[in-house]
Amino acid sequence: MTELALTPSQTAGPYLTIGLIDGPIGNRLVEGSDPRAIRITGVLLDGAGDPVTDGMVEIWQANAAGRFAHPADDREDRLLEDGFWGFGRSSTADGGRFDFVTLKPGRVPWVDGRLQAPHLLVGVFARGLLKRVATRMYFPDEEAANAEDPVLLALEPAERTTLVACAEDDALRFDIVLQGTGQTTFFAV
């Protein structure tokens, strides 16, 4: 079987909101009135420490039961939820700030069957990023689960720190640093 060559990536550029934000996909994965709703916010920063105001952050996650709304996750003992597809995107036009309302995902298995700590997959696009960069966000109130998470365990402490959000007022704060001191740990996926 011949493998077709992949189509290469190009930057989303500074005008991505026209196609990706001014459409049907938003930053609220659940209603704010949902008792499980949590708010996640942060600032996207460049290598000079300046906010990136023309970027976009996307999140992908399992539902509260730890099930992904995708055919590859066929674990029927965990129920899907109507109306929760697990994906959202936020512009960073407001001073580099992104903002999501979602719920904490359940734990999902790692490749060897161990459970991962609750986490979001995070993708970042912007002018100056020739391809998406990918990271993960973990939860500060999951200390026991984080301590046995196979991905976090494989990282240096300083790297691990960049992936765990912190509690701030009524939200979880998760800044993403693209470059320089305190750079967020990014993954090749």
Place this chain on the structure above:
Amino acid sequence: MQPETALARVVDSALTGVDPPLLHPDYVSTRLRAPKEPLVVLPPSLSELTGPVYGDGPLSETDADLTRQHAGEPLGQRIVLRGRVLGSDGKPLRGQLVEIWQANAAGRYDHVVDTWDAPLDPNFSGGGRCLTDDDGAYRFVTVMPGAYPWGNHPNAWRPRHIHFSLFGRAFPERLVTQMYFPGDPLFPFDPIFNSIRDEQARQQLVSEFDLALTTPDWALGFRFDIVLGGREATPLEEAHDD
């Protein structure tokens, strides 16, 4: 006690796939935005074997026809844009959300950040979306975008292009890219186009004029196929801790 998993590190510039490197200094905006620490290579767990499925999310007919989103028709050369979205195994990807955005015929984006002195078109917003059919095919009607100047270097102009966004079948396959038009004289001077190191890979982003798709007395046709798959994160060499 389970043994700790070791995760490989890879320096981005050593990746051998079709994608451009994160740092491409000719494209000035990469200099302060490209992450420089090695990437941590993640084997695909269920988190990475899954990804968003748009399914029967909201879409309207005018989402795929950018010439019918306002009271009047936009100015410019009307074009039909069609292609197929395929997996790297050649299989059509059905039900894929295809999102596009572009400048108007004068090369101006309908966006607050674009302050270039070219006319806006009250009949053109420049954003569109549709789902691929059972054959993996998508179709848009729009106008030919103009080239436009940008501040990257003296007398810098972007070749005409349309931005494309696709989810793929799982999180790692997510792709945002740009489609170009054949024979653009600006190709040799564009650091974004030339950030892709391989000439054949660059040509993958150039659409083809298609007379069969060209509609008599109405619109020119261009064809652009998109191939999605894992991003080939095969390192030439791995970074070591010691």
